[in-house]
Amino acid sequence: MLITLDKTILDLHGVLEPYFSVQYLDSKDISKESLKDSAALIVRSTRKYGAETLEGTGVKFIGTVTSGFEHIDTEFCERSGVFLATAHGSNAESVAEYVSAALAEISKKTGKPLNEFSLGIVGVGAVGGCVKRDAEKFGMRVFLCDPPKNLNDDIFEADIITLHTPLEKRGKYPTYHLANEDFIKKMKCGTWLINTARGAVCDSEALRRALQNKHLGGAVVDVWENEPNIDTSLLPLIEIATPHIAGHNIEAKINANKMIVNSLGNFFGIEGLKRWEKSQIESDEPANGDLSYPIRTDDANFRKNPGDFAKIRNGYKRKKFAVSLLPGSGV
Numbered sequence: 001m002l003i004t005l006d007k008t009i010l011d012l013h014g015v016l017e018p019y020f021s022v023q024y025l026d027s028k029d030i031s032k033e034s035l036k037d038s039a040a041l042i043v044r045s046t047r048k049y050g051a052e053t054l055e056g057t058g059v060k061f062i063g064t065v066t067s068g069f070e071h072i073d074t075e076f077c078e079r080s081g082v083f084l085a086t087a088h089g090s091n092a093e094s095v096a097e098y099v100s101a102a103l104a105e106i107s108k109k110t111g112k113p114l115n116e117f118s119l120g121i122v123g124v125g126a127v128g129g130c131v132k133r134d135a136e137k138f139g140m141r142v143f144l145c146d147p148p149k150n151l152n153d154d155i156f157e158a159d160i161i162t163l164h165t166p167l168e169k170r171g172k173y174p175t176y177h178l179a180n181e182d183f184i185k186k187m188k189c190g191t192w193l194i195n196t197a198r199g200a201v202c203d204s205e206a207l208r209r210a211l212q213n214k215h216l217g218g219a220v221v222d223v224w225e226n227e228p229n230i231d232t233s234l235l236p237l238i239e240i241a242t243p244h245i246a247g248h249n250i251e252a253k254i255n256a257n258k259m260i261v262n263s264l265g266n267f268f269g270i271e272g273l274k275r276w277e278k279s280q281i282e283s284d285e286p287a288n289g290d291l292s293y294p295i296r297t298d299d300a301n302f303r304k305n306p307g308d309f310a311k312i313r314n315g316y317k318r319k320k321f322a323v324s325l326l327p328g329s330g331v
């Protein structure tokens with residue numbers, strides 16, 4: 001049985017060969033022709049997958065090693081009997097760690113301790129729930145908005161708003177450009193915005209205008225519209241900018257890979273994959289005992305070569321930091 005794997009999912013190389021014939025392809029080379037004889041496909045979120053790629057192929061299982069799945073045409077999958085497996089929730093702690101580090105930097109930038117800030121969380125699922133837990137440990141007042149259909153004026157009382165919704169363009173409650181010009185105008189003057197959800201949840205041009213006219217105090221952006229070909233002219237306006245790596249610490253990758261391999265095993269009835277685990281992935285970070293994630297380092301590295309967005313993201317490995325911020329530290 002043949003399976004096709006996005007070749008940038010490096011940590012799964014060699015894992016499936018005892019059970020499948022495996023072809024490793026660059027995402028741009030995954031096509032109807034290349035998938036003609038494949039029973040399964042495992043991908044990342046670097047491009048879209050729908051009828052134009054899957055129709056008429058042998059693919060009955062598609063797995064994405066990502067928490068979100070807006071890059072998969074779910075309607076086509078349902079209509080065509082293609083089983084979709086995601087790694088939803090696998091990166092929740094990693095994103096929360098990133099947000100905590102961002103909050104610490106906002107605190108330093110403003111000279112104001114976090115327990116004097118309020119935080120608005122838009123989307124309180126797996127990730128938003130972890131962010132809420134950490135913010136409360138830091139003594140922050142928290143406003144919740146979940147699901148987005150319940151967006152109300154309470155959220156706009158917050159000093160910092162962080163976005164954690166999936167990207168939905170269709171359906172009853174779309175989140176595409178949820179943080180648009182009207183949304184941002186409702187935010188208090190001087191409010192900070194953090195986006196680690198999906199790039200298109202925030203309207204880039206509305207964000208640009210709000211930063212240029214100083215309506216917002218600042219922004220932390222990890223996800224961008226039109227990735228990986230982002231609008232680099234935004235970078236000078238952004239306080240912290242990173243290439244979609246908030247959810248990419250080592251534990252998150254381990255969790256995501258395990259979830260997809262286990263789902264694959266369950267779908268095809270392969271016992272050896274149903275309980276597959278990988279205990280560790282080698283990190284590029286030295287084990288130096290640091291307690292907090294140096295988010296500014298990732299920002300600086302990205303700004304040096306923003307055109308290498310995909311390259312940086314694909315090769316990124318961050319160890320888990322034991323403590324992102326010490327409650328009561330006054331930071």
